[in-house]
Amino acid sequence: MSYLKLFNELLSPAxxxxxxxxxxxxRLHDEAALDRILVDGSLGLGETYMEGLWDCDRIDELVHRITQHNLEDKLSVKAKLLLGAHLGRKKVVNFFNRQSVERCNKDVPFHYDLGNDLFENMLDERMxxxxxxxKESFDLDSxxxxxxxxxxxxLGLKPGMKxxxxxCGWGSFMNYAAEHYGVVCHGLTLSKEQTALxxxxxxxxxxxxxxxLQDYRQYVPAVTYDRVVSIxxxxxxxxxxxxxxxxxxxxFLxxxxxxxLHTIGSPESKTETDPWINKYIFPNGVIPSISQLGNAMEHMFNIEDLHNIGPDYDKTLMAWCRNFEKNWDNIAxxxxxxxxxxxxYYLLSCAGAFRSRSLSVWQLALTKEGTSLPQFARAV
Known part of the structure; x- marks a missing residue:
């Protein structure tokens, strides 16, 4: 059975x-891709692209349009009607902590230890x-x-602060803050590759x-810190x-x-991520919502400021993709x-998701509950 007509009808609103x-x-090279996408949704879309069953010059714009018009949910309804619910992927209830210390020690290196050469050919000069x-920049480095x-x-950093x-990744924030603001920085990471570089x-x-090189839950600092950051x-x-x-x-504070706290943010509270991203890019990653963050910090922190720079991630991802493509011969x-x-596909599909505003980026400035506000600049 060919689903070409069905897909053209579904894609028409976008x-x-x-x-x-x-x-x-x-550009469809093999109609088998449509069967896979119908059954597996976003996982099938990404996998069939990886396998060369279809191509697209602007995946970022394709995903932007798909996301903006909520086509995946509509496709899921069609799939259930046409194929029967028994063909859909069975949802497995996981009663275990998917981000336990043990799991994180495996999941974080899965992505961040791929190779420093990959990221050096993609990121800015500070990694x-x-x-x-x-806001006032025209290139990735600036x-x-x-x-x-x-x-x-x-953060109102002053010389001598800890x-x-x-x-901390490759330490870009720590190195910048130490060099330009005279602070002393300690960083937690689970990536050996990032630590070495x-x-x-x-x-x-x-x-x-x-x-x-330690999980935040196991870290016992000798001192408390003037400032804590997590980006x-x-x-x-x-x-x-x-x-x-x-x-x-x-x-710690x-x-x-x-x-x-600097984080990608979701307008919807979820407990799992996109299936393709979960399988190939960030195992067991989850994008938080404001309500999830708010509930978790109750009786601990006040939110002094919340700044959304979500549209800037579209530009960032596109810049990373340009670098990746330009320098590909170095690592091919x-x-x-x-x-x-x-x-x-990872970089461009994520750019499309931010372009559709289905994802944001938040910076939250937090103080301990019951304490006076330290020197703080709403430097936007």
């Missing part, structure tokens, strides 16, 4: 055509793997520097920056652990301190064609 001539239209701030400085100013970075970068500049890490924590995460941040032999299609 002005997408199969074998059309626009950049966002799908910043989170949303940039494009936009990432602007984001790091924005966070430093919001700062903890939960999920991050320490090398910090040593080159002789900065007071140290990396701690793009809570997406790996999971709703079952949000309370523990904020409890730890509260314990001085009573008059400030905690800045190591990673191979299938990886190229997978990684390109």
């Amino acid at each position: 002005d997408i055509q199969i074998n059309g001539t626009r950049e966002w239209d799908i 910043t793997y989170t949303c940039a701030y494009w 936009a990432q520097t602007a984001k790091l400085d924005l966070i430093c100013r919001k 700062v903890l970075d939960i999920g 991050g320490m090398e970068i910090a040593r080159r500049k002789n900065l007071p920056v140290s990396f701690i 793009g890490m809570i997406e790996h924590v999971g709703p079952e652990n949000y309370k523990d995460y904020f409890t730890c941040a509260n314990r 001085k009573d008059d301190g400030l905690f800045l 032999e190591k990673y191979g064609d299938r990886f190229y299609r997978m990684w390109r």
